[in-house]
Structure formats: C-alpha cells, structure tokens
Amino acid sequence: MLETIIILVKVWAVLLTLVSLAAIMTWVERKESAIMQDRLGANRADILGFRVIGLFQPMADGLKMFFKEDFVPPQGNKILHTLAPVLAFFPAMVTFAVIPFGNVLNIGDLAIKLQIADLNIGLLFILAFGGFTSYGVVLAGWSSNSKYAMLGGLRGAAQLISYEVVLGLSLVGLVMVYGTLQLDRMVLAQNELLFGFLPAWGIFLQPLAFLLFFPAAIAESKRIPFDLPEAESEIVGYYTEYSGLRFGLFYFAEFVEIIVISALVSTLFFGGYHIPWLYEEGFAFPWGWTWELPHLVVVILRLAAFFVKIAFFAWLQVLIRWTLPRFRFDQMMRLCWKGLLPLVVLNILVTGLILLLAQN
Amino acid sequence: MPNIDYAKLTVDYRTSVQKVEMGLWEKIYYPEIIRGLSITAWHFFRNMTIHTLRAFGMAREKRGAVTYQYPEERRPVHRRYRGRHRLTKKEDGSERCTACMLCETICPTDCIYITPEEHPNPGVEKHPRQYQIDILRCCFCGYCVEACPCDAIRMDTSVMELSDWDRTRLVYDKEYLMRDVAGPGAPPEYAPPVWWLK
Numbered sequence: 001m002l003e004t005i006i007i008l009v010k011v012w013a014v015l016l017t018l019v020s021l022a023a024i025m026t027w028v029e030r031k032e033s034a035i036m037q038d039r040l041g042a043n044r045a046d047i048l049g050f051r052v053i054g055l056f057q058p059m060a061d062g063l064k065m066f067f068k069e070d071f072v073p074p075q076g077n078k079i080l081h082t083l084a085p086v087l088a089f090f091p092a093m094v095t096f097a098v099i100p101f102g103n104v105l106n107i108g109d110l111a112i113k114l115q116i117a118d119l120n121i122g123l124l125f126i127l128a129f130g131g132f133t134s135y136g137v138v139l140a141g142w143s144s145n146s147k148y149a150m151l152g153g154l155r156g157a158a159q160l161i162s163y164e165v166v167l168g169l170s171l172v173g174l175v176m177v178y179g180t181l182q183l184d185r186m187v188l189a190q191n192e193l194l195f196g197f198l199p200a201w202g203i204f205l206q207p208l209a210f211l212l213f214f215p216a217a218i219a220e221s222k223r224i225p226f227d228l229p230e231a232e233s234e235i236v237g238y239y240t241e242y243s244g245l246r247f248g249l250f251y252f253a254e255f256v257e258i259i260v261i262s263a264l265v266s267t268l269f270f271g272g273y274h275i276p277w278l279y280e281e282g283f284a285f286p287w288g289w290t291w292e293l294p295h296l297v298v299v300i301l302r303l304a305a306f307f308v309k310i311a312f313f314a315w316l317q318v319l320i321r322w323t324l325p326r327f328r329f330d331q332m333m334r335l336c337w338k339g340l341l342p343l344v345v346l347n348i349l350v351t352g353l354i355l356l357l358a359q360n
Numbered sequence: 361m362p363n364i365d366y367a368k369l370t371v372d373y374r375t376s377v378q379k380v381e382m383g384l385w386e387k388i389y390y391p392e393i394i395r396g397l398s399i400t401a402w403h404f405f406r407n408m409t410i411h412t413l414r415a416f417g418m419a420r421e422k423r424g425a426v427t428y429q430y431p432e433e434r435r436p437v438h439r440r441y442r443g444r445h446r447l448t449k450k451e452d453g454s455e456r457c458t459a460c461m462l463c464e465t466i467c468p469t470d471c472i473y474i475t476p477e478e479h480p481n482p483g484v485e486k487h488p489r490q491y492q493i494d495i496l497r498c499c500f501c502g503y504c505v506e507a508c509p510c511d512a513i514r515m516d517t518s519v520m521e522l523s524d525w526d527r528t529r530l531v532y533d534k535e536y537l538m539r540d541v542a543g544p545g546a547p548p549e550y551a552p553p554v555w556w557l558k
Contacts, residue, residue: 035411036404038426211390323400324393335389 002110010116011097018096022255023058025314029255030057032315033322068244073145076241080143085242085249088136091129092256098122099263100184101306102273103280105299114273114299115184122183123175126264127168130220133257134160137222137229137238140250144241152238155329156222156229162336163219163226169344170213173206173351174268187272191279197286199276202269208347210269212340217265218317219336221257225324226332262313266306273306437518439546442500444519445493445532446540448512448549455538457512459486463504471497472504491534495522511549518543 027042031054034041045056072081102114119125134157141153175181178189192200203210219226230237239250266272277285278301282293293301327335386392410424428435437443448456459476477489504513517540524530542549 032404035407035424036400038403038407038424040425040427040429043429319397319400319404320393323396 025255032318065248070244073241076145077143080139084140085246089249089253091132092253120182123181141238148235149240151235152229163216166216166340170209173209190271191274201271217261224321262310266309273302275305442515443517447537459488462507466503466507469497494531516546
C-alpha cells in the first residue's frame with residue numbers, strides 16, 4: 001500500500017514538474033530568442049497590472065488555444081485526426097519515467113528511489129518510445145487530407161526513421177563502456193574517477209558519441225535546423241489542419257521533448273544528477289580535501305545539479321534553434337546517411353577496439 | 361572564416377549565382393556552428409548582463425535592446441517631422457491666419473475648408489470663421505505650410521497618432537487645431553515685423 005502511494009506521488013511529482021517546465025519553456029523560448037536578437041520579447045500579458053517579465057504569457061497562450069475553434073477537415077479521418085496529437089504527446093511524456101533524477105532518499109527506514117521505473121532495459125525503452133513519435137507525425141499528415149500536411153508527414157516519417165538509426169547506434173558505444181542498459185547503473189558508474197581526478201562522464205569517455213547523439217536528438221524533436229516536417233515558411237507542416245488544443249498538444253509536445261532531450265543528454269553524457277567529487281557522505285576532492293554533508297543536503301544538491309544541467313541544455317537547444325537556418329531536405333538526408341552514420345559505426349569500432357585492448 | 365577565394369568561384373550561367381565551394385572546415389559543420397552560436401550567445405549574455413544591472417538600478421545609460429516599448433517609450437521624432445497641423449496664434453491668442461485661401465488652393469487633396477469672415481478690427485482685412493482640416497484626406501505633403509505667407513499653419517506638433525473611433529472627429533476644426541503646441545525641437549515661430557500680425 002505504502003509502495004503504491006510512493007509510486008503515485010513520484011509519478012504525480014514528475015508529471016507536474018515536466019508539464020510546468022514545458023510551460024516555462026514556451027516563455028524561455030520567447031524571451032531567450034528576443035534577448036539574443038537585441039529585443040525584449042513578450043512582456044505585455046498582465047494580471048491586475050502585474051507583468052512579471054512576461055511570465056503570464058504561457059497562461060495567455062493556453063487560454064487562447066482553449067477558445068479557438070476545434071476544426072476537423074470534412075474529408076479527413078476524424079478518429080486518427082484526434083488520435084495523432086495524443087500519439088505525439090504521450091511518448092515524449094512517458095520517456096521521463098526511466099530517467100533517474102536522484103539516487104536514494106532515506107527517510108527513517110524508508111528508502112525511496114528517485115526514479116519512477118528502474119527498468120533494466122531503460123535505454124531501449126527510451127529509444128522505443130522515441131520511435132513512437134513518428135506515428136503522431138505521419139497520422140497527423142495523413143488524416144488531415146491536405147497536401148501540405150501530407151508532405152510534412154512524409155518528410156517527418158523519413159527524417160525520424162533516418163535519425164533514429166544514428167540516435168540508437170550512437171548510444172551503443174556508451175552501452176559497451178558501461179556494460180549496462182539500465183540508466184540508474186549508468187549514472188552511478190559516471191561518478192567514478194578517471195585517472196584519479198576526472199569524473200567518468202560519458203562526454204569524456206565517448207566525446208564523438210555526444211557530438212553525434214545531440215544533433216540526432218534535435219532532429220528527433222523536429223526543431224530548426226531539422227524542422228522540415230514543419231517548415232512553416234515552405235509547407236506549413238504536418239499540423240497544417242490542426243487548431244485549438246489539438247495544435248496546442250503538438251506544440252506542447254515539442255517543449256516536453258526539449259526537456260526530455262536535455263535530461264537524456266545530461267543523464268547519458270554529463271553524469272546525470274551527479275556533481276563531480278560529491279559522494280553519498282559529502283565532497284571528497286582529488287587533492288585530499290573532504291567535506292562531510294548530511295544525507296538530505298546531498299540529495300537536494302544532486303536534484304539541483306540535475307535541474308541546472310537540464311536548464312543548460314534546454315538553453316543550448318533554444319540557442320541553436322534561433323541561430324541556425326533550416327537544412328534543405330536532401331542536405332539533411334545526406335548529413336544523416338553519409339555524414340553521421342559512418343562516424344557512428346566508426347565510433348562503435350574504435351570503442352570496441354579500445355575495450356579489447358584494455359581487457360588484454 | 362568565409363574569406364571568398366575568387367579563384368575558386370564558379371559561375372553557374374543558368375542562374376548567374378556565384379557559388380563558393382565549402383572547404384573541409386565548413387563541411388564538418390561543428391566549428392562554424394560553434395562560431396555562429398558564440399555570436400548569438402555573446403549577444404544573449406551581454407544583453408542579460410545589462411538587463412540584470414538595470415533591474416538593480418545600475419547602468420541606466422546602457423540599453424539591452426534596440427527596440428522601443430512603444431506606448432510607454434517613444435522614439436524621438438525629428439524636428440522636421442510632419443505631424444498633425446496646428447494653427448499658430450497671435451500674442452492676444454487669436455488665430456494668425458488671415459484667410460488668404462493659399463493653403464486651401466494649393467492643397468492637392470482638397471482637405472482644407474476655410475470660411476472667411478470680416479475681422480472685427482477694421483485695420484485687419486479677414487480672418488477665418490471656420491478652418492477645417494479633414495485629416496482622413498490629408499496626404500501630409502506640407503504644401504499648406506510652405507504656401508502660408510503668415511506662418512499661420514504648421515505641422516511641427518510631432519503628433520503621429522491620428523486615429524479615432526469616429527470619422528467625424530477626424531475633421532479638425534479651428535479650435536482643435538489651435539489647441540496644439542509645437543513639438544520638441546521645432547524652430548521658433550516667426551516674429552512678424554508688422555503690428556497687425558502680432
């Protein structure tokens with residue numbers, strides 16, 4: 001009974017955090033893009049005269065979408081048209097279930113694992129549900145009965161399937177190094193030290209894998225420079241015929257994906273919730289200093305570190321989205337199959353070679 | 361750096377587009393992407409620093425954005441900007457206009473309507489009983505100002521918000537046009553040497 005309650009509380013907390021972070025991301029995207037373009041950005045939405053640097057803008061957006069007409073094209077497939085945004089939104093949300101956001105919280109005799117589901121195939125789970133997002137795109141394109149939406153859906157299908165390959169293969173090196181698919185064990189392994197001082201983060205063990213994983217992940221989230229399924233200035237995209245809250249769900253899924261990708265990158269390559277040289281008992285620096293900390297402080301510090309890492313990568317993704325232009329479709333495909341894929345295979349080969357040499 | 365090597369330029373005669381071949385440095389994308397990101401990130405951090413400093417009351421003279429927050433913050437208008445018209449006044453507060461009809465005559469859009477009247481002072485010939493400008497027709501050419509021999513009409517108010525909910529209110533009458541004052545930086549009014557213009 002207690003276990004069920006704990007799990008429900010964890011699910012509730014993670015869902016709430018994820019949704020509110022995604023809502024804040026809509027504000028972050030507006031403000032960050034404005035500030036880097038020497039503008040101020042949305043600052044007009046106010047409640048009783050309070051503007052709070054535009055933080056009410058997500059509410060205004062949500063309210064606007066709520067009151068828009070919910071339109072289904074008369075010749076379209078009504079069931080699939082309703083199902084598509086759900087299929088785009090659900091996988092993005094559910095991926096977060098296997099991402100650990102802390103180690104173990106001890107309250108008295110109770111040991112609470114700060115992760116919803118500690119699957120031993122966590123990485124496969126993420127890749128499987130990452131592949132699931134393409135259904136939403138394709139079905140949205142097809143069920144709208146619109147040429148533009150169809151083009152967007154087909155582009156989305158081709159792009160997502162291509163980059164799925166790179167996404168999956170770039171993680172094979174990591175799996176070989178850490179010897180596990182369980183994200184929790186991967187994160188724990190990243191707190192050990194290399195050469196006595198460097199934390200064994202994925203970025204130091206697999207730098208090339210990070211450089212290949214990150215663009216592939218951005219391509220999976222369908223944002224500039226890989227926003228060809230949407231490409232609002234050439235074809236309006238796979239959600240051309242969507243309006244109101246159904247469009248809002250697509251829009252929201254994009255921001256949830258930013259958070260999930262940030263969490264994934266920090267979990268796999270940047271030590272997850274770990275701070276370098278912070279262990280269960282406190283800090284132990286490689287030059288000999290130690291600083292003991294109570295258990296609760298360590299847990300909170302790690303949670304904060306995970307949030308800071310997520311925030312940084314979310315910031316970086318928005319920066320990339322507002323700096324680069326869009327690829328042409330053939331350029332994007334060439335980059336995937338002729339650029340990233342050979343490098344990914346090379347990465348696996350070199351990793352295997354080094355591991356073999358290290359064993360002997 | 362995108363230094364254009366003109367020896368390497370190939371001209372496609374079908375489109376006349378000059379193409380620059382990408383070298384290996386550009387083809388691996390990452391260095392150039394990082395270069396672009398560093399430019400935008402530099403702008404972000406510089407502006408963020410200025411915004412943060414301004415929030416604590418420092419660096420008031422610096423601006424973190426090039427945009428103007430319009431209704432609260434207005435762009436300075438040039439002193440030669442042709443805004444809404446105004447009728448200048450004599451020292452006693454009456455209109456300077458002598459109803460000579462030059463502005464009404466020269467107006468290319470026929471938006472000025474003057475009803476002349478004999479002036480109560482026998483030394484002055486005429487003055488307008490009514491002076492109307494239909495601002496909906498006005499094309500802001502400024503000919504009326506140039507034609508006026510008495511410096512009686514000017515467009516130096518710097519007022520540019522000429523909208524209303526009601527068309528009838530956009531036909532300005534004499535009293536309305538005499539209420540405005542000169543905008544900032546407008547040249548001083550002409551001081552007439554003749555006593556009856558004062």
